[in-house]
Amino acid sequence: MVRELASRLGVAVPVLIKQLMKQGVMATITQEIPFEVASRVAQDLGFVVERPKSEEERFQERVRQVQAARSPQAARPRPPVVTIMGHVDHGKTTLLDAIRKTRVAAQEYGGITQHIGAYQVELNGRRITFLDTPGHEAFTAMRARGAQVTDVAVLVVAADDGVMPQTVEAIDHARAANVPIVVALNKIDKPAANPDRVKQQLAELGLVPEEWGGDTVMVPVSALRQEGIQDLLEMILLVADLRELKANPDGPAEGVVIEAQLDRGRGPVATVLVREGTLRVGDPVVAGTVAGRVRALMDDQGRSLPSAGPSTPVVVLGLEDVPQPGDTLVVAPDEESARRVAQERLERLRTEQLRPTARATLEALARAGEQEAQELRMILKADVQGSLEALRSALGKLAQEPVKLHILHAAVGGITEADVNLASASGAVIFGFNVRPDANARRAAERDRVEIRTYRVIYELIDDVKAAMAGLLKPRVEERVVGRAEVRRTFKVPGVGVVAGCYVTEGKLLRGGAVRVVRDGVVVFDGRIGSLKRFKDDVREVAQGFECGVGIERFQDVKEGDVLEAYETVEVAPAAPGVGAAGRA
Ligand code: GDP
Numbered sequence: 001m002v003r004e005l006a007s008r009l010g011v012a013v014p015v016l017i018k019q020l021m022k023q024g025v026m027a028t029i030t031q032e033i034p035f036e037v038a039s040r041v042a043q044d045l046g047f048v049v050e051r052p053k054s055e056e057e058r059f060q061e062r063v064r065q066v067q068a069a070r071s072p073q074a075a076r077p078r079p080p081v082v083t084i085m086g087h088v089d090h091g092k093t094t095l096l097d098a099i100r101k102t103r104v105a106a107q108e109y110g111g112i113t114q115h116i117g118a119y120q121v122e123l124n125g126r127r128i129t130f131l132d133t134p135g136h137e138a139f140t141a142m143r144a145r146g147a148q149v150t151d152v153a154v155l156v157v158a159a160d161d162g163v164m165p166q167t168v169e170a171i172d173h174a175r176a177a178n179v180p181i182v183v184a185l186n187k188i189d190k191p192a193a194n195p196d197r198v199k200q201q202l203a204e205l206g207l208v209p210e211e212w213g214g215d216t217v218m219v220p221v222s223a224l225r226q227e228g229i230q231d232l233l234e235m236i237l238l239v240a241d242l243r244e245l246k247a248n249p250d251g252p253a254e255g256v257v258i259e260a261q262l263d264r265g266r267g268p269v270a271t272v273l274v275r276e277g278t279l280r281v282g283d284p285v286v287a288g289t290v291a292g293r294v295r296a297l298m299d300d301q302g303r304s305l306p307s308a309g310p311s312t313p314v315v316v317l318g319l320e321d322v323p324q325p326g327d328t329l330v331v332a333p334d335e336e337s338a339r340r341v342a343q344e345r346l347e348r349l350r351t352e353q354l355r356p357t358a359r360a361t362l363e364a365l366a367r368a369g370e371q372e373a374q375e376l377r378m379i380l381k382a383d384v385q386g387s388l389e390a391l392r393s394a395l396g397k398l399a400q401e402p403v404k405l406h407i408l409h410a411a412v413g414g415i416t417e418a419d420v421n422l423a424s425a426s427g428a429v430i431f432g433f434n435v436r437p438d439a440n441a442r443r444a445a446e447r448d449r450v451e452i453r454t455y456r457v458i459y460e461l462i463d464d465v466k467a468a469m470a471g472l473l474k475p476r477v478e479e480r481v482v483g484r485a486e487v488r489r490t491f492k493v494p495g496v497g498v499v500a501g502c503y504v505t506e507g508k509l510l511r512g513g514a515v516r517v518v519r520d521g522v523v524v525f526d527g528r529i530g531s532l533k534r535f536k537d538d539v540r541e542v543a544q545g546f547e548c549g550v551g552i553e554r555f556q557d558v559k560e561g562d563v564l565e566a567y568e569t570v571e572v573a574p575a576a577p578g579v580g581a582a583g584r585a
Contacts, residue, residue: 001029001030001031001032001033002017002020002027002028002029002030002033003029003030005033005038005042009042009047011045013029016041017029019041019044019045020033020037020041022044023037023040023041023044025037054344055337055340055341055343055344056341056344056345056348059286059330059332059337059341062333063254066252066277067254067276069251070248070276070277071248072248074248074250075247075248076246076247076248076249077244077245077246078245078246078247078310079120079126079127079128079245079310079311079312080128080151080152080236080237080240080243080245080311081118081129081130081131081149081151081152081273082128082129082130082131082151082153082154082236083130083131083134083138083139083150083152083153083154083179084096084130084131084134084135084153084154084156084184085134085135085136085139085153085154085155085156085170085173085174086134086135086155086156086157086166086167086170086184086186087156087157087158087161087164087165087166087167087170088166089158090156090157090161090164090167090186090187091156091186091187091223092134092135092156093134094186094223095154095186095221095223096130096132096134097223098221098223098226098229099121099130099229099232100113100119100121101226102121102123102226102229102230102233103121103122112301113300113301114300114301114302115132115300116132116259116271116300116315117131117132117133117259117271117313118130118131118132118258118259118271118273118300118313119132119300119313120299120300120311120312120313123234126237127311128236128237128240129311129312129313131149131150133259135170136153136170136173136174136418137417137418137421139153139173139174139177140173140176140177140418140421140422141325141326141421142256142325142326143421143425144326144421144425144448145324145325145326145327146326146328147326147327148177149258149273149275150177150179151179151240151245152179152180152181152182152236152240152243153170153174153179153180153181153182154181154182154183154184154232154236155167155170155171155174155181155183155184155207156184156223157183157184157185157186157198157202158186158187159185159186159187159188159190159193159194159195159198159220160190160192160193160194161187162194162197162198163198163201163202163205165411165412168205168411169409171205171206171207172408172409172422173409173418175408176408176409176422176425177426180239180242181207181216182216182217182218182219182232182236183202183207183209183216183217183218183219184218184219184221184223184232185198185218185219185220185221186221186222186223187222187223187224188220188221188222188227188228189222189224189225189227195218195220199212199218202216202218217238217239219231219232219235245311247276247309247310247311248276248277248310249277249278249309249310250277250278251276251277251278252277252278252283252331253274253275253276253277253278253279253280253283253308253329253330253331254274254275254276254277254328254329254330254331255272255273255275255328255330256275256326256327256328257270257271257272257287257323257324257325257326257327257328258272258273258313258325259271259325260319260322260323260325261322262322266317267318267319268290268292268317268319268320268321268323269315269316269319270287270315270319270323270329271313271314271315271316272287272314272315272316272329273311273312273313274308274309274312274314275311276310277309277310277331278307278308278309279297279307279308279314279316279329279331280294280297280306280307281294281295281296281306281307282294283331284331284332284333284334284335284337285319285329285331285332286329286330286332286338286341286342286345287319287323287327287328287330288323288324288327288328288342288345289321289323289327289342289345289346289349290320290321290322290323290327290342291319291320291332291335291338291339291341291343292318292320293318293338294316294317294318295317295318296316296317296318297314297315297316297317298314298315298317299312299313299314299315300313300315316329320342375403375404375405375406376403376404376405376406376429376465376469377406377408377426377427377428377429378405378406378408378428378429378430378465379407379408379409379410379419379422379423379428379429379430379431380392380409380410380431380433381410381411381412381413381414381415381419381431381432381433381435382410382411382412382432382433382434382435383412383433383434383435383522383523384412384434385412387433387458388411388412390458391410391433391461391462392407392410394458394462395407395462398462398465398466403470405465408422408423408426408428413435413520413521413522414435414436414437414441414518414520414521415430415432415436415437415438415441415452415454415521416437416438416440416441416521417438417440417441417443417444419441420437420441420444420448420452421444421448423445423450424444424448424450429450429451429453430445430450430452430453431453431454431455431461431465432452432453432454432455433454433455433456433458433461434455434456434522435454435522435523436516436518436521436523436565437452437454437521438521454479456523478569478570479567479568479569480567480568480569481506481507481565481567482507482510482513482566482568483506483507483508483509483510483544483565483566484504484505484506484507484563484564484565484566485502485504485505485509485542485564485566486502486503486505486561486562486563486564487500487501487502487550487558487559487560487561487563487564488501488502488547488560489501489560490558490559491549493551496551497556498551498556498557498558499531499533499549499551500549500552500558500562500564501548501549502547502548502549502550502564503546503547504542504543504545504547505544506544507543507544507566508541508542508543508544508566509529509532509541509542509548509564510529510532510540510541510566511529511530511531511532511538511540512528512529513528513529513566513567513568514526514527514528514529514566514567514568514569515527515529515552515565515566515567516564516565516567517552517555517558517562517563517564518562518563518564518565519559519561519562519563524557524562525552525555525557527552527553527554527555528552528553529550529551529552529553529564529566530551530552530553531549531550531551532549532550532551533548533550534546534547534548534549550564552564
């Protein structure tokens with residue numbers, strides 16, 4: 001309260017109010033003011049401000065102390081953590097199984113293999129940790145949550161099929177994370193296998209095999225027949241060795257939750273990958289917003305362990321609730337403080353202060369454009385290969401501007417959740433040309449505050465990027481989606497043309513309003529709603545949850561499964577910091 005603050009600072013109320021006005025804050029004598037404002041004013045008046053420490057700050061301080069106490073000299077080599085990626089059906093799951101089966105000795109313990117999200121295998125006395133959820137989607141989703149655990153990516157490419165869209169995506173996702181790639185040329189047992197062709201395709205993408213003078217390790221394997229697995233493991237270790245992966249097993253543990261669920265008998269169960277230190281039974285811990293005390297630790301064969309060191313995946317029992325994958329788990333000094341930190345985080349989450357901080361937006365980049373070493377990271381999605389190439393070459397010509405342009409991923413197709421996760425993990429902006437985000441991508445972008453900009457004219461996209469790079473991004477017309485509808489059936493109406501029988505899933509459709517026809521994320525037509533009917537009646541609008549018949553002006557090619565996206569355009573003032581403009585979806 002202003003009065004209270006004035007008396008504590010020993011200044012007259014009008015003096016304080018004047019100071020507040022200088023800060024642009026209009027306050028009355030009985031008004032509550034935020035801590036930040038109060039402290040700035042107090043500082044202006046010559047005071048030294050000390051903020052009461054929160055539980056979190058005290059906890060983080062302690063974590064830093066623990067980290068500082070870990071001497072780098074005591075760090076020892078740790079097993080690499082590996083994620084398997086690749087196109088669907090190229091054999092990721094089969095390969096994970098084949099690798100797991102190399103653990104013959106382990107069977108002697110009589111343990112029954114359980115899926116816990118990760119497992120370890122041994123080769124010549126060294127261990128490798130495999131994450132058991134294959135695919136770059138899971139990899140990047142974890143990264144978007146701030147947890148990068150993978151050290152080496154194994155890219156599975158079926159030798160009979162070659163490079164496919166998700167192969168390219170996986171490469172881009174691994175590269176954006178700076179994770180080295182080992183290629184497994186799979187299915188070499190198949191008569192149609194053509195490893196040389198695959199190598200050629202990969203070389204074109206910058207993954208040049210060693211035997212051709214490049215530095216990408218490629219290992220022919222047959223996951224199905226379990227051939228070449230040993231070689232693959234050896235190569236993974238070799239590539240990992242170049243990274244000199246080390247961790248210090250001393251001291252309290254830090255780890256990352258990679259999987260978690262509620263087990264009927266055992267309560268909350270989380271698989272944690274230990275990063276540093278050693279996790280022990282009895283340790284009080286905090287994982288994200290969840291506190292607990294480690295009641296038991298188990299490996300992926302159900303054997304109980306007294307402790308787990310770096311790169312070891314373990315099942316942790318004893319948490320009070322189910323944490324989120326990607327949460328960090330940290331050992332706390334005692335159960336009480338673990339609980340207090342978890343409670344404070346939960347409260348902050350409720351007031352939404354834990355939302356991710358403002359991500360990269362084009363405006364933010366434009367404003368920061370003056371500074372050196374600025375980089376505009378982008379993900380580019382387009383309707384067809386031709387426009388993608390045109391965009392790429394036009395953007396390539398902008399290279400000498402003060403801001404560096406880095407295209408993390410460029411592909412044909414609609415904007416997906418994987419794109420949003422990649423943008424979120426890498427601080428990138430997504431540009432779509434004649435494509436739209438699907439429902440999952442929209443939700444994820446909303447949640448992670450990732451900017452999606454969509455365009456229908458190539459030079460507008462180029463102009464915006466150019467302007468952003470030069471720090472001159474102008475506000476412009478914003479598009480707002482007012483409704484979405486699914487096309488469930490189509491009818492030919494004599495004299496009228498094709499009418500789409502739709503179900504409005506969101507917002508509303510307006511007769512005469514602008515509408516886009518979106519097919520698999522690609523905009524196939526952009527025009528107006530010519531006719532709108534409920535049963536036999538012409539209507540002006542149809543709201544969410546209702547069915548209707550839609551005729552689109554000058555467009556007869558509407559198909560079942562298409563999405564109609566109704567939108568309007570509004571003039572917008574210069575965008576506020578951190579808020580995307582132009583076609584923000
Ligand atoms: P994922 O979608 O990448 O996980 O692929 P899967 O592991 O499910 O494999 C897809 C299909 O390819 C399955 O029918 C496998 O049996 C088959 N497959 C996987 N690896 C091999 C292999 O090395 N040789 C042959 N012939 N088939 C394989």
